Amino acid sequence: MHGRVHVHDLPDLSADTPGRKVRVWTPNCYADASAPRFPVLYLQDGQNLFGGSRSRSKSGNWQVDATAQRLITAGAIPPMILVGVDNVGAERADEYTPVPWKGKGGRAEVYADLLVSEVKHFVDRTYRTRPGPESTALGGSSLGGLFALYAGLRMPDVFGGIMAMSPSIYWGEDHIVGVAEQVPPSSVRIWLDVGQHETTTMRTGLRKIHDALTRNGWRTDRASRRTALRTIEDPDGHHDEASWGRRFAQALRFLFPANGLREQARAEHPADGRSSRTSPGGRSVAASTRPVPRCPTRS
Numbered sequence: 001m002h003g004r005v006h007v008h009d010l011p012d013l014s015a016d017t018p019g020r021k022v023r024v025w026t027p028n029c030y031a032d033a034s035a036p037r038f039p040v041l042y043l044q045d046g047q048n049l050f051g052g053s054r055s056r057s058k059s060g061n062w063q064v065d066a067t068a069q070r071l072i073t074a075g076a077i078p079p080m081i082l083v084g085v086d087n088v089g090a091e092r093a094d095e096y097t098p099v100p101w102k103g104k105g106g107r108a109e110v111y112a113d114l115l116v117s118e119v120k121h122f123v124d125r126t127y128r129t130r131p132g133p134e135s136t137a138l139g140g141s142s143l144g145g146l147f148a149l150y151a152g153l154r155m156p157d158v159f160g161g162i163m164a165m166s167p168s169i170y171w172g173e174d175h176i177v178g179v180a181e182q183v184p185p186s187s188v189r190i191w192l193d194v195g196q197h198e199t200t201t202m203r204t205g206l207r208k209i210h211d212a213l214t215r216n217g218w219r220t221d222r223a224s225r226r227t228a229l230r231t232i233e234d235p236d237g238h239h240d241e242a243s244w245g246r247r248f249a250q251a252l253r254f255l256f257p258a259n260g261l262r263e264q265a266r267a268e269h270p271a272d273g274r275s276s277r278t279s280p281g282g283r284s285v286a287a288s289t290r291p292v293p294r295c296p297t298r299s
Contacts, residue, residue: 195237
C-alpha cells in the first residue's frame with residue numbers, strides 16, 4: 001500500500017474564488033494514533049499528482065504517493081503529509097501568476113491567501129500536522145512552480161521550503177526575478193529544476209532565478225548541512241509530469257531531510273513533552289516535541 005488519499009471539497013468562497021478539491025495523502029503509519037505530528041508539503045495541480053487519480057495530463061500522474069511512501073519506509077525522509085490542491089482549469093494561469101501579462105493572470109496574492117487561510121487552516125485543524133514554517137513547504141511545476149516561488153519567498157513565516165519544478169520564470173517579463181532580488185534573505189530552502197529537453201526560455205529562466213537568489217544571499221554549498229538552494233538541470237527531463245515525478249524523490253530528500261528534522265524537533269522543544277505554537281491565523285496549535293522517528297511500514 002502507498003498510504004491513503006483523502007479527498008475534500010473546498011466550497012466556493014466568492015464569485016472570483018471558486019471551490020476545488022483538496023487531496024490529502026497520509027502515509028501508512030498515520031493510522032497509528034501514537035505516531036508523531038507530521039510535516040506537510042503543499043502542491044499545486046492536485047489532480048495530476050497521485051496514483052489512481054484521473055490526470056488531465058497526457059503524461060499521467062507524478063505518483064507522489066508511491067515515491068513518498070518508499071522514502072518514508074526507507075527512512076530517507078520523515079513521515080509526512082502531502083496536500084494536492086486542484087487547479088480550476090481555465091483560471092489556472094490567473095491564480096498561479098503574480099502579475100497580469102498579455103491579458104490574463106495576476107491573482108497569485110488572492111490564491112495564496114486561500115491556500116493559507118482556508119486550505120492550510122483546514123489541514124492543520126483536521127490532521128496531525130507540524131504547522132510551523134520549519135515543517136511546511138510549498139511546491140509546484142510550470143506555472144505552479146512560479147506560484148510556489150512567489151508565495152514562498154513572500155511568506156517565509158508560513159513556508160520554510162520551496163519546490164519549484166520547471167518554473168515559468170518568463171511570466172510578466174521575468175517579474176519573479178525582481179521579487180527574488182528584493183525580498184529579505186531568509187532560511188527558506190529552495191529546490192529549483194528544469195529539464196534539458198525543455199525550451200531555451202525555460203532553461204534560461206531557471207538560470208536567471210538561480211543567479212538572482214545567489215546574489216541575494218542564498219547558499220549553494222553542497223557540503224553545508226544548511227544548504228539553502230539546490231538547482232538541478234535534468235539531462236533527460238521534459239516539461240511533463242513524468243519528468244517531475246521522476247525528480248520528486250530528490251526534491252523531497254532535499255526539503256525534508258530525515259535527520260535534519262529530528263535534530264530540529266529536539267532543538268525546538270527541550271524536554272517538557274509538549275508545547276504549543278501560534279499558527280499563521282493566530283490560533284494556538286499543540287506541537288509534538290518528540291523527535292521525528294522513522295516510520296517503517298509495508299511498502
